[in-house]
Amino acid sequence: MKDIFSGVSPNNIFIYGKPGLGKTVLTKWVLEEIKKEAENRNIELCIINVNCEEIKTEHSILQRIVQELPTPNNEPRKVIGNSTSKHNEYLKYLVNDYKGIIIIVFDEMDKAINPEMINRIIRIQSISSGQFPTIIGITNDLELRDKFPPHLKSTLCENSLIINPYDAEQLIDIIKARVKITFKPNVVPHVVVHLCAAYAAQEHGDARRAIDLLRVSGEIAESKASTVFDEQDVRDAHDKLELDRVIEVVKTLPTQSKTVLLACIYVYNSPKENTMNNIYFMYSIICKAIEIDTLTQRRVTDLLAELNQLKIIDGINVYQGRYGRKKIITNITSKEQTLKTLYHDYHLTTIE
DNA sequence: AATCCACAGGAAGATTAGGATA
DNA sequence: TATCCTAATCTTCCTGTGGATT
Numbered sequence: 001m002k003d004i005f006s007g008v009s010p011n012n013i014f015i016y017g018k019p020g021l022g023k024t025v026l027t028k029w030v031l032e033e034i035k036k037e038a039e040n041r042n043i044e045l046c047i048i049n050v051n052c053e054e055i056k057t058e059h060s061i062l063q064r065i066v067q068e069l070p071t072p073n074n075e076p077r078k079v080i081g082n083s084t085s086k087h088n089e090y091l092k093y094l095v096n097d098y099k100g101i102i103i104i105v106f107d108e109m110d111k112a113i114n115p116e117m118i119n120r121i122i123r124i125q126s127i128s129s130g131q132f133p134t135i136i137g138i139t140n141d142l143e144l145r146d147k148f149p150p151h152l153k154s155t156l157c158e159n160s161l162i163i164n165p166y167d168a169e170q171l172i173d174i175i176k177a178r179v180k181i182t183f184k185p186n187v188v189p190h191v192v193v194h195l196c197a198a199y200a201a202q203e204h205g206d207a208r209r210a211i212d213l214l215r216v217s218g219e220i221a222e223s224k225a226s227t228v229f230d231e232q233d234v235r236d237a238h239d240k241l242e243l244d245r246v247i248e249v250v251k252t253l254p255t256q257s258k259t260v261l262l263a264c265i266y267v268y269n270s271p272k273e274n275t276m277n278n279i280y281f282m283y284s285i286i287c288k289a290i291e292i293d294t295l296t297q298r299r300v301t302d303l304l305a306e307l308n309q310l311k312i313i314d315g316i317n318v319y320q321g322r323y324g325r326k327k328i329i330t331n332i333t334s335k336e337q338t339l340k341t342l343y344h345d346y347h348l349t350t351i352e
Numbered sequence: 353a354a355t356c357c358a359c360a361g362g363a364a365g366a367t368t369a370g371g372a373t374a
Numbered sequence: 375t376a377t378c379c380t381a382a383t384c385t386t387c388c389t390g391t392g393g394a395t396t
Contacts, residue, residue, distance in 0.1 A: 277359085293384095322356065
């Protein structure tokens, strides 16, 4: 980024790292510092932050960028009611006139990739400064790079910054720093810190997870009115976070997936063998009962595989030679809570 | 060695939702 | 607002799979 201080647009940067490693925070912090320094040196700089999770479509992304760019002589901007192509033209107009350096950050870039659009943006050369806008792409999907066409890949990914997961020791440092500012001295024993770190290390070194664990186990200890907290609180916190995750995932599942999951639970609870056949049979009964379309078995297989991937159900294949092969569901994560959440869906309440 | 169960999962076409465009 | 377009969803059809049984 030091090119900025010589008045030149820096190269595009591609930042990759698993969730909870601080990609966004790091980017924000560095850019803040740069902004301050640029102000000191009287360098014009425009930083635009686009969170692609909130702003997904090409239209709204362009609108956002156009909104943030300074207009020539502070003339009133025309942002609302424009078509995408109008936005593109207007963007060119603004870039052409802007004399400083433009940096556009795409956070969670994988949520809204439109290679065409990004290509268009990085090729806009400003007439007044001769510079191209710089793009910083943040993502946790390493394969995103391969989804770009070759020419874009080479320009956009010319600088890749890969953020590695924290190991247990680094996590311990992070937690200790938190402990110091959050808790009274000697409230948090070493075991607790180490256990939080160990759990978070399992979650691909997620620092956010480590801090959440610390916070939730603190809350649990507090609710028990104890003055110190112990290992068990951390274990409870871990279970609670896991439960929250499952409930959140189940809540946002499409109705069809919910129905499949419900069928799984019913078959799992019944004395029947939880084979694919029985699950599909159960599923079709439920579908008729709540009057939604019954999908084919092929599709249900895929939905089951998705549930498996989300770690809501666990399944293994059992090979029985002559008697075929069975898919057996071995575990359903927090069954009771999941069931309750499922009944919450209005489609499913009728069969309660 | 051949058979066959009971399912997994790939390929390709059909359908559909909702975003872009005029 | 009407129409066009694209990407996601779903279907149909099909091939593959491990090992007890024949």
